[in-house]
Every structure is written in structure tokens, then in C-alpha cells.
Amino acid sequence: MKAAITSVAHYVPPTIYPNSWFEDKIETNDEWIRTRTGIRERRFSFEGGVTDLMLPAAKEVLEQRGLTPLDVDCIIVCTITGDRVFPSSAAILQRKLGAMNAWGFDLAAACSGFLYGLITASTMVESGAARRVLVCSGDKMSSILDFTDRATCVLFGDGAGAVLVEQSSDQSLGICDHILRMDGNGEPYLHQKAGGSLRPPTLETVANREHYVFQEGQSVFKSAVKGMADVSYEILERNGLTGDDVAWLVPHQANLRIIDATADRMGLTRDKVMVNIDRYGNTTAGTIPIALSELHRDRKLKKGDNVVLASFGAGFTWGAILIRWSIDS
Ligand code: UT7
Numbered sequence: 001m002k003a004a005i006t007s008v009a010h011y012v013p014p015t016i017y018p019n020s021w022f023e024d025k026i027e028t029n030d031e032w033i034r035t036r037t038g039i040r041e042r043r044f045s046f047e048g049g050v051t052d053l054m055l056p057a058a059k060e061v062l063e064q065r066g067l068t069p070l071d072v073d074c075i076i077v078c079t080i081t082g083d084r085v086f087p088s089s090a091a092i093l094q095r096k097l098g099a100m101n102a103w104g105f106d107l108a109a110a111c112s113g114f115l116y117g118l119i120t121a122s123t124m125v126e127s128g129a130a131r132r133v134l135v136c137s138g139d140k141m142s143s144i145l146d147f148t149d150r151a152t153c154v155l156f157g158d159g160a161g162a163v164l165v166e167q168s169s170d171q172s173l174g175i176c177d178h179i180l181r182m183d184g185n186g187e188p189y190l191h192q193k194a195g196g197s198l199r200p201p202t203l204e205t206v207a208n209r210e211h212y213v214f215q216e217g218q219s220v221f222k223s224a225v226k227g228m229a230d231v232s233y234e235i236l237e238r239n240g241l242t243g244d245d246v247a248w249l250v251p252h253q254a255n256l257r258i259i260d261a262t263a264d265r266m267g268l269t270r271d272k273v274m275v276n277i278d279r280y281g282n283t284t285a286g287t288i289p290i291a292l293s294e295l296h297r298d299r300k301l302k303k304g305d306n307v308v309l310a311s312f313g314a315g316f317t318w319g320a321i322l323i324r325w326s327i328d329s
Contacts, residue, residue: 002171003174004166006165007062007327009293010159010161010289011053012160013053015044016042026147026149026154033154036257039278049082050140053158054089054138061163072099073102075134076090076121076136077137078285079107081284090104091104112319114287115309118321131167133164134164138159138285138289139283141158144211144213149209156282161286161288184316190214225258225261231319232310236322241322249268249310250288250308251274251288252288254313274295302325303328306325
């Protein structure tokens with residue numbers, strides 16, 4: 001039995017912060033940010049938690065399918081910026097949504113969160129362990145950004161997406177294949193220094209600004225270019241596909257240069273690559289479901305289309321998923 005995404009939606013906060021917003025706060029400029037990353041603006045929400053970003057997307061996903069929150073069997077929240085350390089954001093979202101028949105859990109795979117969550121959900125559906133799994137994936141990066149650190153604060157944004165995963169009504173469509181990878185040797189290059197059990201919060205950790213995103217950009221960049229391109233190429237090759245057979249690449253939006261390298265390796269022309277980094281920056285676990293949702297909303301996905309999702313992020317974690325799109329446009 002094959003599982004499929006049966007509806008998709010997203011939510012981004014309404015307030016736009018253009019690159020110029022940073023110019024009187026840190027030593028940066030619009031040209032540097034645009035040419036090095038592809039970002040022009042991002043959305044931040046300085047109120048509420050990540051579940052407040054996920055709730056509108058979760059409600060819309062259910063509405064699209066004509067279902068109620070009580071129809072959900074399991075909620076997977078993919079995030080690294082949960083509302084609290086505990087209880088899980090899945091439990092908080094369950095209450096806000098009123099999905100009282102669902103169990104659920106949080107999944108922390110940073111930028112690969114959606115890919116990990118989608119495969120977890122599809123495996124549950126395929127095994128018969130659950131009928132309907134709600135995957136909510138996103139981050140409120142503004143809550144862990146150091147707005148005095150120009151190397152990181154300009155890169156990220158807030159936003160979330162949600163999908164419903166159910167049994168595919170047409171077994172030729174749905175989630176066809178996946179390659180998921182992890183290499184814990186990536187920890188030194190991308191992490192949050194304090195706040196966990198290794199280094200609990202103290203006055204000192206706060207004074208040292210250790211509760212923010214730390215990234216060694218160039219090291220991550222090199223690994224990301226290779227990692228994301230490798231798995232995206234491999235998933236095509238082992239399914240006997242070429243770039244010509246792919247309707248859309250929906251990549252993690254961390255840097256336009258990483259996206260371009262992946263598209264080149266797959267032999268894809270740019271009109272088949274979903275890019276919205278210019279408008280939202282890097283929303284971490286949010287980028288791929290937001291991009292997928294925008295494609296669906298704009299009726300650019302057709303039933304039967306081959307869609308490749310690809311990611312790379314902290315851990316390191318990375319992967320690619322091949323989907324044969326199953327929702328009518
Ligand atoms: O989503 C999670 C995974 N993350 C990623 O995939 C991100 C991967 N890394 C990247 O995308 C890139 O490495 C960055 C966009 C983060 C940085 O671009 P880069 O081309 O690797 O720049 P760099 O770090 O080598 O810095 C080049 C210069 C440095 O100045 P010097 O040493 O050459 O004088 C930086 O200090 O740019 C400087 N710089 C800035 N200048 C203006 C760094 N940040 C800024 C800034 N504005 N915001």
C-alpha cells in the first residue's frame with residue numbers, strides 16, 4: 001500500500017522584513033545578502049510560538065479534505081523551535097486544533113525535518129498503524145536568531161507548512177522513494193550552544209549569547225552542495241529517471257547557489273525549480289512544505305507529476321524524496 005500527500009497548506013507571518021531593515025542594525029547591505037544567498041525579504045513574528053504558525057496551516061489542510069480535527073490519528077511536528085522544551089509542540093498543537101483522537105510527537109531534524117517527518121508518516125500509513133497523519137513542519141527562527149550576528153540573522157525567517165498523509169487512492173501515485181541521510185560529524189558547524197541538557201541555561205550562557213543559531217557558513221555550504229546534489233541525483237538514477245522526467249524540484253531554501261548546484265547535477269532547467277527564498281529566507285523545517293503549498297495553490301502541480309523534494313541541514317541531516325503527485329490541480 002502506498003501513502004500520499006492528500007492536502008497541503010502553509011502559513012507565514014504577515015509582516016515583511018526587507019534586507020534594508022538590517023542595514024541600520026548591523027554592518028550588512030542588500031547587495032551582499034541578495035548575491036550571496038538569493039534572499040530579498042523574510043517574515044518574522046515576534047509574538048506566539050511555532051504552533052501559532054502551524055495552526056492556520058493545519059486547519060486549512062483539514063478544510064481542503066473536508067475533514068475535522070477529530071479525524072486525525074497522529075500529529076508529527078517537525079521543528080527545532082518548539083514552543084517549549086516540554087511538553088511537545090505536537091501536544092500543544094493537538095489541544096489548539098482540538099484533534100483529541102490524535103497522539104503525536106516532535107521530530108527534530110532541522111532543515112530536513114519535513115523529509116524525515118513525511119517518511120515517518122508515510123511508513124505509518126503504509127503499515128496500517130495510522131490512517132491519517134498530520135505533518136506540521138516549520139520554525140520560528142526569530143526566537144533563536146542573534147540580531148547582532150550578521151553571519152546568521154539575515155539568513156532565516158519564520159514560517160510553517162502542513163500536509164495530510166493518507167493511503168493513496170491510486171497506487172501508481174504517492175510517495176515513491178526516499179533517501180535519508182545523517183552524519184553527526186556536522187555538529188560543530190551548525191548548532192545552538194546552550195539550552196539543552198549538555199549546557200542548561202545560566203546567566204553566563206545568556207550573557208555569552210549561547211542560545212542563538214551558530215553556523216560556520218562555508219563548511220556547511222560545502223557539505224550542503226555535495227550532500228543535496230548527491231541524493232537528488234541518486235534518487236533519479238535508481239528510479240530510471242532523468243531531469244526530463246521531473247516536473248518540479250522542491251529544494252530546501254537555504255541558499256540559491258546550493259539550489260542551483262543541485263538543479264545542475266540533476267540536469268534540470270530553472271523553470272522546473274521551485275524558488276521562494278527571495279521572499280521568505282530560510283524557514284528551516286518550513287521551506288519545503290511552504291514551497292510545495294505555493295506550487296499547489298498556484299496550480300503548477302499536475303496529477304502524476306514527478307516531484308523531487310531535497311534538503312540539507314543541521315546534524316548534518318539530508319535527503320531526497322520522489323513523489324508522483326496525487327492531488328488534482
Ligand atoms: O539551512 C541550514 C543549512 N545552512 C546552509 O545551507 C547555509 C550554507 N552556507 C551559506 O549559505 C553561506 O556560507 C553563507 C550565505 C552563510 C555565507 O556566504 P559565503 O559566501 O560562504 O560568505 P562567507 O561566510 O565566506 O563570508 C564572506 C565575507 C566575510 O568577510 P571577509 O572575511 O571576506 O572580510 C564575512 O564576514 O562576507 C562577510 N559577511 C557579510 N557581509 C555583509 C558575512 N555575513 C555578512 C553580511 N553582510 N550579512
